[in-house]
Amino acid sequence: MTRHISLILIGALFGGGLALSGMLNPSKVAGFLDLFGIWDPSLAFVMGGGVVANSIGHRLVMSRAGPVFTAGNEGFRLPTANAIDSRLIIGSALFGIGWGLGGLCPGPAISSLLLVPGDALLFALMMLAGLAVGRMLTSGPAARPAAQP
Amino acid sequence: MVIDLQNFTPYASLIGGVMIGLAALLLMLTHGRVMGVSGILGGLVMPAGKGDMAWRVMFVIGMLAGPFAVIHLLGRPVEIVPAASGMLLPVAGFIVGIGTAVGSGCTSGHGICGLARLSPRSTVAVATFMATGLATVYLVRHVL
Numbered sequence: 001m002t003r004h005i006s007l008i009l010i011g012a013l014f015g016g017g018l019a020l021s022g023m024l025n026p027s028k029v030a031g032f033l034d035l036f037g038i039w040d041p042s043l044a045f046v047m048g049g050g051v052v053a054n055s056i057g058h059r060l061v062m063s064r065a066g067p068v069f070t071a072g073n074e075g076f077r078l079p080t081a082n083a084i085d086s087r088l089i090i091g092s093a094l095f096g097i098g099w100g101l102g103g104l105c106p107g108p109a110i111s112s113l114l115l116v117p118g119d120a121l122l123f124a125l126m127m128l129a130g131l132a133v134g135r136m137l138t139s140g141p142a143a144r145p146a147a148q149p
Numbered sequence: 150m151v152i153d154l155q156n157f158t159p160y161a162s163l164i165g166g167v168m169i170g171l172a173a174l175l176l177m178l179t180h181g182r183v184m185g186v187s188g189i190l191g192g193l194v195m196p197a198g199k200g201d202m203a204w205r206v207m208f209v210i211g212m213l214a215g216p217f218a219v220i221h222l223l224g225r226p227v228e229i230v231p232a233a234s235g236m237l238l239p240v241a242g243f244i245v246g247i248g249t250a251v252g253s254g255c256t257s258g259h260g261i262c263g264l265a266r267l268s269p270r271s272t273v274a275v276a277t278f279m280a281t282g283l284a285t286v287y288l289v290r291h292v293l
Contacts (some may be wrong), residue, residue, distance in 0.1 A: 001170075003179075003207075004203070004207045006152075006175075006179050006180075006206045006211050007179075007180065007207035007211060008207050008208075008211040009203055009211060009214065010172050010175045010176050010179070010208065011172070011207065011209060011210060011211020011213075012211040012212070012213060012214050012215035012265070013171060013175070013215075013269065014168070014169055014170040014172035014173075014184065014201040014208075014211070014215060014257075015212040015213065015214065015215025015216050016165075016210060016216060016218050016219040017164075017166065017167070017168030017171075017172060017215070018165065018169065018212075018215070019165070019166060019190070019215065019216035019219040019220065019227045019228075020159060020161050020162075020165035020168065020219050021160055021162045021164075021165025021166055021167070021168075021169065022161065022228075023165070023230035024159055024229055024230050024232050025227070025228050025230060025234070026214065026229070026230065026232035026233070027170050027230035027231065027232050028156065028228075029232065030154055030232040030286055030290075031153055032222060033251050033254070033282045033283050033285070033286040034286050034287070034290055035283050036150065036283075036287050036291060037151070037286075037287075038151045038152075038153040039150055039151065039152055039153055039290060040152075040153040040156045040157055041152065041157065041158055041159075042156070042158045042159060042161075042162040043158075043162060043181070044273025045159050045162040045163040045166055045275055045287060046163070046165055046166035046180070047164045047165070047256075047264075048166060048168060048170065049162070049163045049164070049165070049166025049167040049169075049170060049260070050166040050169040050170035050173070050260070050261040050265075051168070051170065051205065051260070051261060051264045052168065052265075053162070053167045053170030053171050053174065053269075054171075054173045054174050054261055054262065054265035055264075055265035055266070057170075057171075057174040057178075057205050058174065058177070058265050058266060059157055059233035061174060061178045061203060063279045064178075066181065066183075067177070067178060067179055067181035067265075068179045068180075069178050069179050069180055070180060073160075074181060075181060075220055076161075076177060076181040077181050077182055077183065078266070079183065079224055079253070079268070079270075080182065081240070081253065082169070082268075082269070082270055082272065083270070084156055084273050087251055087252065087253075088252055088270060088273060088274055089252075089277055089279075090251060090252070091247075091248050091250070091251030091252020091253065091274075091275050091283065092248065092252040092254075092259070092273075092274040092275075092277035092278045092281075093252075093278065093280075093281045094244050094247060094248030094250070094251065094280030094281075094283065095244070095245055095248030095249045095252055095278045095281075095286045096248070096277065096278030096280065096282035096283075096284075096285065097161065097162045097248070097277060097281050097282070098242070098243070098244030098245035098246075098248055098280065099241075099245060099256075099278060099282045099285075100241060100282040100283070100284070100286045100287065101231060101232075101233055101237055101240070101241035101242030101244070101253035101285055102168050102233050102245065103231070103232030104232075104241070104242070104245070104255075105245065105255050105256040105257075106186040106187045106190060106245065106246075106248065106249060106257070107152040107186040107193060107212070107255070107256065107257050109187065109242065109245070110190070110209060110213065111212045111216055113154055113213060114213055114216075114217070114230060115216060115226075115227065115229060116229050116231075118271055119231055119234075119238055121211075122163040122238055122239050122242065122248075122292075123168050123238050123239065123241065123242035123245075124229045124242065125239075125244050125248035126239040126242035126243040126246065126286070127190075127242040127243065128190060128193075128194050128246060129244040129246060129247070129257075130242065130243040130244065130246020130247035130249075130250065131187060131191045131195075131247070131249065131250045132189055132195055132246075132250075132258055133246070133247055133250070134186060134191075134192075134247040134250020134251045134263070135191055135194070135195045135245060135250045136195075136248070137247075137250075137251065137281065138250065138251050140247065142150070143223075147202065149255060
């Protein structure tokens with residue numbers, strides 16, 4: 001129960017951060033990606049703040065034997081893949097195109113669902129379909145590192 | 150390059166970014182999981198096992214609720230103006246889904262988490278999706 005409540009609170013901290021930062025606003029995202037037009041640099045502050053906050057604490061977290069709530073021998077599940085291959089490049093390139101077209105990446109697509117149901121729902125449903133298709137296309141161990149036992 | 154000072158929100162974006170980074174940190178600390186949304190959602194659409202679903206569902210419930218807490222605290226709605234309309238939106242959604250599945254991550258997993266770990270793989274991923282994102286917006290807004 002404590003585990004579940006903590007997950008909801010962490011998810012809410014994430015969703016709240018997305019809302020406060022401006023990431024839920026597709027036109028603001030497009031304004032950030034419009035480097036050669038009238039550029040809104042705000043979202044660089046989101047990435048900067050997020051990466052710095054996470055990296056400062058990351059070393060402290062990694063000095064622990066394991067996660068607080070995980071039972072048994074499950075340790076920290078860090079990605080094991082380290083290949084910089086065509087899959088990484090092609091997938092990330094496609095993601096950037098979709099992000100530029102729609103102004104939404106996966107987190108904001110979910111967190112804005114209950115705020116603007118129509119548009120966000122259509123985007124999110126197609127995104128989930130794309131995730132399923134992408135996983136079927138690349139169903140190897142590296143495709144889902146977090147799912148390995 | 151012209152800076153858009155009217156829409157520039159450095160403080161709100163910085164604080165929001167720190168909240169996102171703290172959430173990633175807390176998810177790793179408490180559950181040992183990377184806060185990558187495409188990976189979390191991918192495990193819901195293609196389940197890996199019975200015990201692997203609940204934490205993802207709980208996290209998504211929190212993600213849906215979080216914005217309402219911020220709206221309540223701010224006392225005003227969060228601005229949301231679509232960047233695309235019509236068929237472009239579902240097409241963009243599908244490309245985002247397939248791209249993040251094939252590339253094993255998105256802005257949260259490769260960006261917030263991968264860059265914080267100084268992962269070379271994530272650094273290449275972020276540079277790639279930033280480049281194609283910039284190019285796409287350039288084409289849409291200034292060429293087409």
